[in-house]
Amino acid sequence: MSDAVHAHEDHGHHAHPSGIMRWLTTTNHKDIGTLYLWFSLIMLFSAGSMALMIRAELFQPGLQLTQPDFFNQLTTMHGLIMIFGVIMPAFSGFANWQVPLMLGAPDMAFPRMNNWAFWILPVAAILLLSSFVLPGGAVAGGWTMYPPLYIQGGISYDLTILAVHIMGLSSIMGSINIITTILNMRAPGLTLMKMPLFVWTWLITAYLLIATMPVLAGAVTMLLTDRNFGTHFFNAAGGGDPVMFQHIFWFFAHPEVYILILPAFGIVSQVIPTFSRKPLFGYASMVYATASIAILSFIVWAHHMFTVGMPVAAQLFFMLSTMLIAVPTGVKVFNWTATMWKGSLTFETPMLFAIAFVCLFTIGGFSGLVLAIAPVDIQLHDTYYVVAHFHYVLVSGALFSIFAGIYYWLPKWTGHMYDERLGKWHFWLSVIGMNIVFFPMHFLGLAGMPRRIPDYSLQFTEFNQIATVGAFMFGFSQLIFLVVVLKAIRGGVKAPAQVWEGAEGLEWTVPSPAPYHTFVTAPVVK
């Protein structure tokens, strides 16, 4: 495998632009990975500051800082940007950096398409964010875009539809690239069942994206024509049905929540074995569990719609199929626990985030099970319980795994060790802050506080105040993360090729930082 290292000596033969043009025209998977990750971080701070405005307004009952209309704009944009601008691009960044490195491939299969897939994203982000200054403000109809409310809005609603189209296009191009790379560019000897689990989870995620993004595109196109061209897909007065939108939307959006979590499973499955100094327990069942979750995700969408008034048979079907997802998800949690069992554990920052991921994601999983029970879901639907549930899954799930992955691979990317002390501060403040924000929301939901309201009745005050304090703690501790990343880029202790004692995989055979071109001669895996 030492052939791999020769790659960076070829470096000089390829003249590539420097300065801004290097980044605009780059077809290098590492540059594009970096671009995705920076884009995601900028979006995290923008959508995060919207979250802080929301929490500030909700610090006490009454309207203090925002008017209801602006409040709805904040919640809608916070959701859209966190999903399409933060989590998905961050995972694409990981895929770009790591998939070729882990497969022993010199680059992605379609480097030029890779460039496109990234550069249309900022365009979509500008379309979305600029709508705050348009007449009527940004979209205020919720990230789920339900008609008929979505038919009422102004020009920014059309811009949002366009932005969603562009982001979907970006995801599909990225997925085609990832699938082709994984299936065709593995190093000799690297069979599918020997691939690192992160690569497996991305392969399955990419198929989910290709299957569902066109569905979303169809749904928003129908919205667009309902809004502008007199069609009545979702208007009962014209023979349409508003609930049909929800069926189509959730047929996309339920697999989408697994798009947001499967790569997280992959990252955590790389990190935990490394710091346990033990191979991943149950590799094969991890692969099968991931695939089962992906397949099941297509037959459970209507559990988001138990209150629309489905027939009994449909409710029972969607309740049972949803509960089934707990089985493969449980298998994953058990496997991670078994990986740590009788290991030789150390607790560097990536491991801390991975352990927090397992514990807190499981809390999100349990509340997901509670919500799967249709009669209970009907009580809790559209309350803060749901907000608590999906933030446990997406903040302590997706986001924490992203942090784990960045700390884990940052020495490989930058060539420098990150500041472990600051990393630990970032971890502890984040994990404590995150729980203070979202745990009380379970109680708010149980007590009957609807979600998406700018003002609430008095009995909800204390838990909201606690949540707001936690939100500011969680939000501001992300500045530490920014400092850690910048410090590692600027310098620090030189990282060796094998950064972590227990890490296995091709990426640890190349020097740190990973040279601009790697694996020009394919390594052989035995």
Add this chain to the structure above:
Amino acid sequence: MKSTWRWTSGTAVGLLTQPALAEYGYNLQQPASQVAHDVFQLHNLIMLVCAGIFVVVFGAMFYALIKHRKSAGHPAAHFHENTTVEIIWTVIPFIILMGMAYPAAKVVIDMKDTSNPDLTIKVTGYQWKWGYDYLNEDISFYSTLATPRAQITGAAPKGENYLLEVDEPVVVPVGKRVRMLITANDVLHAWWVPALGAKQDAIPGFIRDIWFKADAVGTYRGQCVELCGKDHGFMPIVVEVVSQADYEAWVAGKKSAAKRAEADNTREFSVAELVERGQKVYESNCAACHQADGKGLAGSFPAISGSKVATGPIADHIALVLNGRPGTAMAAFAKQLSDADIAAVVTYQRNAWDNKTGDRVQPADIASARGGAKVAAASAAQ
């Protein structure tokens, strides 16, 4: 048994929070109907199972985190699969889940059975209020937020039922099966009273139904739970559960009020009467968007003060109020308000703020603007 469940799950979650919050609820609201009781018990059962699994799995994990540390000198083992345990921990969760699904399915089937009601009420969601029609009694009214604007903006101290109070509550008899037919007029809403275990999305153009049977006399409060635009947070629901005798008295009172309102539709009013009445109508129907000062919200809701509509031809103004403006949040009020109320609110708008037109509109003008259509059921509220 019931109280044991509650105690156990309450304790489990209580450990994670401060004792100072003891008076706050950690579980669903106190149930007041059969369905709500069932849901409460289901929730406790699931929480208990989850808590058990949590303790077992994370007990094992934290044991490993403490005992199997490198710094404690623990060497790494090398096992990485065991088919037997993997099969066991696939099958056991499956069996546990089926154990939960059985009671849940029974509740689903019960919740969906809306047959044989004692009373049927049609609920309509509007931006932003609720309309109620008692199908057997010929009673119709609208229910809007009763909390004064000053409390919301912080200009006045907040009352006990801040944002959970309405001008006209739904009144139902205790111990009777009440069937609610739920629909919406403009966008999606959702009708929810937690203590009664009743929640249903309101979908324009479609009717869905739910049922509840209240256990005890009392006031039960809820809110709209589907994002329905700007004032989504300001459309509460109040259900007054009363004895059969009180219910019958209420029905009689409503009917005589409806007769009086009907009479108003054929009366002549003075400008002062119209303006006074119109201001009330304006505040409960128009002020949320167009604001109490008639200036609207720039970019979203047009001003009425000094507007072309409110100072231009009266007929256009009346037509706009009656028919709304399709594709915007401006609703058609033809069915929501009586002739007298529309006459009053139009008169008020044309004389308030900068609009000193001196115009006066009578209920008869509205009746003719409706094109001779049947006069809408009078709003018993006014």
